[in-house]
Amino acid sequence: MGALAERGAILRWVVGLIFGLPIAIVLGLNLSFQLPGKAPVPDPAATVGYFAYGSNMNDRYFTRVRGIDRAQSRMAALADYAVTFDLDGMPPLEPAFANLKTAPGAMAYGVYHRLREDEFARIIGSEGDAYAIRDVTVTFQDGSTAQARTLISKPDLVTPALPSRRYLNYMHEAALHYEMPPEVVERYDPAQGAYFPVLSECFGALIQTAVWVFART
DSSP: OHHHHHHHHHHHHHHHHHHHHHHHHHHHHHHHTTSOOOOOOOOTTOOEEEEEOSGGGOHHIIIIISOOOOSEEEEEEEEEEEEEEEEEEETTTEEEEEEEEEEEEEEEEEEEEEEOHHHHHHHHHHHOTTEEEEEEEEEOTTSOEEEEEEEEEOOSOSSOOOOBHHHHHHHHHHHHHTTOOHHHHHHTOGGGSBOOTTHHHHHHHHHHHHHHHHTTO
8 A cells, every 4th residue: 555655646746747847947937038138238240230120129028038149229210111910820819910011101110139140040040931031221219320131021911910918018118118109109008919817828928938949949
């Protein structure tokens, strides 16, 4: 009887380890994602300008989740383009992701990151083949300009959809941090995003963990 009880205890311990360890890793990683973004570090090899307009605008997401090092980050605007949400996600929890579309007279606001070439290559690798690289000229708050690369994809959705609250929260946080125009901050209000209690938190944690792993392999 004692041997059976001991084997049962060992089995419970093994099962607990199998299920508990991944959960602990996911929780631990997602707690670390709440830390402030890593500060830019001057780097003479950082010669690539990257214009981010979705979750990659966010310092926490960019440096903690994706693990990208940057030499500089500042708010920038791209004339004759608009940010839209016409890339299909994983509805209903993650209905859509950000994209750029040409829009004469419009202005797309985002963040200009200055990176090393290898860091930009990591972004391309983790974003997938759906995006095309486009060379653009962005304008900063002081009126100066810079050449940058940005990623644009063919739209999946005929009618753009609102992203998840998680996704909008990253964009909203970045819009506030980089002092984007009030209408941009309002547009990215996370309260309007798709949200399902508990499910959204769990799914979001899994997505961010997957991105963290994929960005480092």
